[in-house]
Amino acid sequence: MNVRKSFGTHPVIKGVDVEIADGEFVILVGPSGCGKSTLLRMLAGLENITAGEIRIGEKVVNQLAPKERDIAMVFQNYALYPHMTVAENMAFSLKLKGASKAEIETRVKPAAEILGLSALLGRYPRQLSGGQRQRVAMGRAIVRDPQVFLFDEPLSNLDAKLRVAMRAEIKELHQRLKTTTVYVTHDQIEAMTMADKIVVMHDGVVEQIGAPLELYDRPANLFVAGFIGSPA
Ligand code: ADP
Numbered sequence: 516m517n518v519r520k521s522f523g524t525h526p527v528i529k530g531v532d533v534e535i536a537d538g539e540f541v542i543l544v545g546p547s548g549c550g551k552s553t554l555l556r557m558l559a560g561l562e563n564i565t566a567g568e569i570r571i572g573e574k575v576v577n578q579l580a581p582k583e584r585d586i587a588m589v590f591q592n593y594a595l596y597p598h599m600t601v602a603e604n605m606a607f608s609l610k611l612k613g614a615s616k617a618e619i620e621t622r623v624k625p626a627a628e629i630l631g632l633s634a635l636l637g638r639y640p641r642q643l644s645g646g647q648r649q650r651v652a653m654g655r656a657i658v659r660d661p662q663v664f665l666f667d668e669p670l671s672n673l674d675a676k677l678r679v680a681m682r683a684e685i686k687e688l689h690q691r692l693k694t695t696t697v698y699v700t701h702d703q704i705e706a707m708t709m710a711d712k713i714v715v716m717h718d719g720v721v722e723q724i725g726a727p728l729e730l731y732d733r734p735a736n737l738f739v740a741g742f743i744g745s746p747a
């Protein structure tokens with residue numbers, strides 16, 4: 516993708532050019548307000564782009580509505596339907612697409628198993644812990660078997676201990692499914708421990724792109740050095 520975005524006359528994404536390989540786990544990291552969510556929403560089709568181009572595979576998707584893009588997004592506030600069970604929450608998008616009952620079952624069951632939710636399929640969101648809710652939100656994404664997962668600070672509402680455990684779970688999930696993932700966080704430790712590749716953003720531009728150790732050993736500038744935490 517190579518994109519710009521303004522709200523009114525205010526440029527928020529000032530020209531961001533990122534290539535993501537198939538199967539890669541990429542983390543967009545940067546301080547609050549630097550444009551991470553906006554960029555992710557542009558990928559998802561929830562935000563128009565002011566200039567530039569977004570491609571998924573060979574396909575230019577700029578003009579495609581969110582549901583026409585082969586992506587699934589997981590938000591920080593889970594956005595579960597409170598009146599639906601875990602199974603119904605996970606099945607919802609498939610139902611909308613007109614999937615048969617049998618098809619829904621063959622997708623929901625294994626996803627629930629991967630996420631350790633098999634025993635909780637009949638529960639409602641209010642009967643779940645924060646970590647379990649987060650897993651349901653991931654389950655909703657997994658059942659769609661998308662080409663790309665988008666995560667926007669999925670762990671920021673969890674306590675520190677659970678956050679660390681969920682990082683490992685999300686990584687394991689990625690190793691298992693190998694789905695291309697773009698993951699947003701403002702937490703540099705999360706970025707350093709989870710990413711194949713990190714995109715460091717600052718005020719609507721990309722400061723550096725590289726593997727975690729590369730950024731740590733050879734930060735491109737003082738901002739990256741300060742943010743990633745190496746003493747350059
Ligand atoms: P981040 O996710 O990195 O914290 P955002 O992408 O949410 O940053 O926001 C980037 C900038 O764009 C911020 O200055 C924010 O105030 C602004 N912004 C985000 N959404 C809107 C909007 N709908 N209208 C106007 N300004 C917005």
Ligand code: MG
Binds near residue numbers: 551552553
């Ligand atoms: Mg954000």
